[in-house]
Amino acid sequence: MxxxxxxxxxxxxxxxxxxGAKNEALQILCAVLLTPEKVIIENIPDILDVNKLIKILENLGVKIQKLGKGKFAFTADEINLEYLESELFKQEGSSLRGSIMIVGPLLARFGKGYIPRPGGDKIGRRRLDTHFEGFINLGAKFRYNKEERFYGVEAPKGLKGAYMLLDQASVTGTANIVMAAVLAKGTTTIYNAACEPYLQQLCKMLNSMGANISGVGSNLLIIEGVKSLGGCKHRILxxxxxxxxxxxxxxxxxxxxxxxxxxxxxxxxxxxxxxxxxxxxxxxxxxxxxxxxxxxxxxxxxxxxxxxxxxxxxxxxxxxxxxxxxxxxxxxxxxxxxxxxxxxxxxxxxxxxxxxxxxxxxxxxxxxxxxxxxxxxxxxxxxxxxxxxxxxxxxxxxxxxxxxxxxxxxxxxxxxxxxxxxxxxxxxxxxxxxxxx
Ligand SMILES: CC(=O)N[C@H]1[C@@H](OP(=O)(O)OP(=O)(O)OC[C@H]2O[C@@H](n3ccc(=O)[nH]c3=O)[C@H](O)[C@@H]2O)O[C@H](CO)[C@@H](O)[C@@H]1O
Ligand SMILES: C=C(OP(=O)(O)O)C(=O)O
The missing domain is CATH 3.65.10.10 (Enolpyruvate transferase domain)
Structure with missing residues (x-):
């Protein structure tokens, strides 16, 4: 210590x-998994939680290039999904809260997403129901290994847009569901969505990658799924x-x-x-x-x-x-x-x-x-x-x-x-x- x-x-x-904002950076970094194209992010803070998430991306096979202070390029064109089943992932994934947001993009693009119980501050109960109920609404199958506290969602045939009223306006939950829904087939409507500036930033970034999200800044998001997303440049608040x-x-x-x-x-x-x-x-x-x-x-x-x-x-x-x-x-x-x-x-x-x-x-x-x-x-x-x-x-x-x-x-x-x-x-x-x- x-x-x-x-x-x-x-x-x-x-x-x-x-x-740059920690909680925005954690969302934005996970979004790079949604495209095989290069994503450039500026103003990334050099802090423990963010660096741990960058390490997880690296272990997933994302190519990372440092372009300057706080400025990185990420290319997720060859993802190593086997890492998700490794002991190393169990340790690294559980060491911060933000890692939970890799699940939505992985599920959307590769049909499966796993995560050990994420860490973060010990400040009381921090449930993840909103995240997984959202994925289930999009058609994913959910499983939870109680012993290992390991969560998994799978949708081999892809996700399908749906209407959902979230049980709570969870920040990381909304981000996760949005990142899953952008590549789902059809329209997803998320009511009682969290709408803080960092989520608005995520939605703006996804739109600049080719997503179709409206209602940004409100608690009613409408997402028309698209087939694929491209690269972009984004600056963190x-x-x-x-x-x-x-x-x-x-x-x-x-x-x-x-x-x-x-x-x-x-x-x-x-x-x-x-x-x-x-x-x-x-x-x-x-x-x-x-x-x-x-x-x-x-x-x-x-x-x-x-x-x-x-x-x-x-x-x-x-x-x-x-x-x-x-x-x-x-x-x-x-x-x-x-x-x-x-x-x-x-x-x-x-x-x-x-x-x-x-x-x-x-x-x-x-x-x-x-x-x-x-x-x-x-x-x-x-x-x-x-x-x-x-x-x-x-x-x-x-x-x-x-x-x-x-x-x-x-x-x-x-x-x-x-x-x-x-x-x-x-x-x-x-x-x-x-x-x-
Ligand atoms: C990595 C990250 O981005 N972490 C932030 C994120 O955590 P995180 O996304 O984990 O927090 P959630 O928004 O899911 O929920 C935070 C807490 O508030 C409760 N809750 C939430 C919404 C609601 O309408 N009613 C309600 O009671 C939840 O049950 C939970 O206890 O958002 C929290 C709430 O702003 C912040 O403290 C965290 O810094
Ligand atoms: C609670 C916080 O962080 P985390 O969600 O990453 O634990 C925080 O940033 O105050």
Whole structure:
């Protein structure tokens, strides 16, 4: 386990450029399996989860050429399906969440797709029913090996378009079903589809490869199947969760930070949610400028009652930023209720913040009340272990604002989703050092 040592209490200053979006990259990379032609992708983040998925593609036989920083060409013209039955695939496929999205494209193009139970954050139950019910609706046969936790779908005669109402607006589930349906025979209608910007990006990419998807950006997608797809060039959006993390970092350390090229039109409720916490955000072209603030005051509702920040499927507020919002509130003026509706085990990290002196009541696994210190009292440095990617970055932000030197273990969790984070933070003045395992 790698470790960060963080000397807190210093103001930061400067510009930071968000990496390409992790969760978009995972979808887009799987889509290269849909065509034998060359697909060029730009702005791929250099992070653990993405690199693991690239390795899986390589082992599947995809030819990969590095063209520059974050820019790769992928050619899936000779796929080695035997890898799917290997021990190596069982290990590699289960090491991240995003690997689940190779199933849709493989099923569509080769009539079979397998996956071991995928990994990702341990943040509560993470079921895959939506994915497999979607494939079954398209005519695939499903089997599950309970012992080995290995999922399989097969459709030797090809997939057939269908109408489906998803049981939940699952992000990776929608992406997987869309990637299967683009090569199915006839029309597929997906209602209650997830519609976040990364899914819109996937649909735009597929359309540029020759797919016929309409309703992009809504929760009703209509897909006219086509016989084959061709190559394309695609650029990944900036990572909105990283952008939200840097907003939280600026507020907690009372720093002036400019976040460059954020793609404002794709940030949804993120800027407004941080503004409700009293954080000033200025739109400067496509940048976000956050001035140094002595304090930020949480706004209540019109009737004076306490603000709730809760997650919801897009265009609601993303669950991946709630841990960051929570940590930011520990130094706000006022009180807030954080309601993590989607995941059951994502708020347990607050125990560490309580150890550091934060005023938090964990009401139940989904809800925590935070009473801000308004910087009247600093968080105290401590030693902690990063439990998941977003709790990890939240603890890192807490450590940067705390008095004294903190240690964070298991930083691989942070590296899963944040590119070169220590170097980028040092560039804006953070005192952070990394010890490799
Ligand atoms: C690799 C990747 O892209 N991961 C993201 C993806 O995970 P992933 O696609 O795995 O998450 P899902 O969208 O399937 O579901 C997330 C959770 O929300 C629940 N749920 C979902 C939809 C809904 O309408 N109601 C509901 O309760 C699910 O039961 C589950 O517990 O989307 C999540 C939700 O934005 C993000 O946290 C993850 O970072
Ligand atoms: C939950 C997350 O990731 P994953 O779905 O890859 O575990 C996340 O990015 O916050």
């Amino acid at each position: 790698g470790t960060f040592q963080i000397e807190g209490g210093h103001k930061l200053k400067g510009e930071i450029t968000p990496q 900036p990572d909105m969760i990283e952008i939200g993390s840097w907003i939280g970092l600026a507020a907690m350390t009372r720093s002036e930070i400019t976040i460059k090229n954020v793609s404002w039109e794709n940030l949804g409720l993120i800027p407004e949610t941080f503004r409700k916490l009293g954080i000033k955000l200025n739109k400067k072209g496509d940048d976000i400028h956050i001035p140094s603030q002595k304090e930020y005051e949480i706004q209540g509702y019109i009737d004076g009652s306490i603000l709730t920040v809760a997650d919801a499927p897009w265009p609601g507020f993303t669950p991946d930023l709630l841990s960051i919002v929570l940590v930011v509130c520990t130094q706000a003026k006022g009180s807030v209720l954080i309601h993590q509706k989607m995941f059951e085990s994502r708020l347990f990290f607050v125990d560490k913040l309580i150890d550091m002196g934060a005023k938090i009541i964990l009401c139940d696994p989904h809800r925590a009340t935070v009473i801000g210190h308004n910087f009247q009292s600093n968080l105290k440095a401590t030693t902690m272990v990063s439990p998941d990617i977003r709790a990890g970055i939240s603890l890192l932000i807490a450590a940067l604002s705390a008095q004294g030197t903190s240690t964070i273990h298991n930083i691989e969790q942070i590296d899963r989703g944040y590119e070169n984070i220590d170097e980028r933070l040092r560039a804006i003045g953070a005192k952070i050092t990394r010890t490799e395992p």
